[in-house]
Amino acid sequence: MRFFSLFLVSLLLLSFAGPRRTPLFNGKDLAGWQVYGTEKWYVQNGELICESGPDKGYGYLATEKPYKNFELTLEFRQEANGNSGVFFRSSVEGTKVTGWQVEVAPPNHDTGGIYESYGRGWLVKIPDEKEKILKPEAWNKMKIRVEGDHVTTWLNGKEMVDLRDEKIGAANGSIALQIHDGGGIKVRWRKLYVQEL
DSSP: OHHHHHHHHHHHHHHHSOSOEEESOOSSSOTTEEEESSSEEEEETTEEEEEOOTTOOOEEEEEEEEOSSEEEEEEEEEEESOOEEEEEEEEEETTEEEEEEEEEOSTTSOTTOEEEETTTEEEEOOOGGGGGGSOTTSOEEEEEEEETTEEEEEETTEEEEEEEOHHHHTOOOEEEEEEOSSSOEEEEEEEEEEEEO
16 A cells, blocks of 8 residues: 555656656767768767768758757857857758757857848847857857747856747747858767757
């Protein structure tokens, strides 16, 4: 009887715990992801790495599963020209992406801002005083929360953007990491977790 009571209490606690964070990256391979383009995506020492390939084009690594409402946390470290980004509610055909990007870029290039690819362009750039929040060539923590038409981004614990947008609210799609065109780019990623809302 006592065991059964403990079992019931455990079930109740789990039901009130709410959605759980789940890892998007297993630290071993690209399971659950799909590569678009010819740029390099590989795993090394438990880290996910994107690096320019010989074509020096755009490249994407997108989740096979779509995510509508979620909170994503991750860490990134820029090496060389760290021009990259995190797309949400996106779809990719070849190397053309439809969706919205939370910018990951070198200093003074709006990391944490939101850009709409093949659409309206920049929706929100970050204020100049927030450019110092990015830590060049060090690990940075990013959080992205997307719920309905509301998107909020944080970098290293500081809020970067708070946006409401009707077009975003109507969309659905994958989470995707980007490598920018131009060559000479390398970015490391780790601790990618998503919590569906």
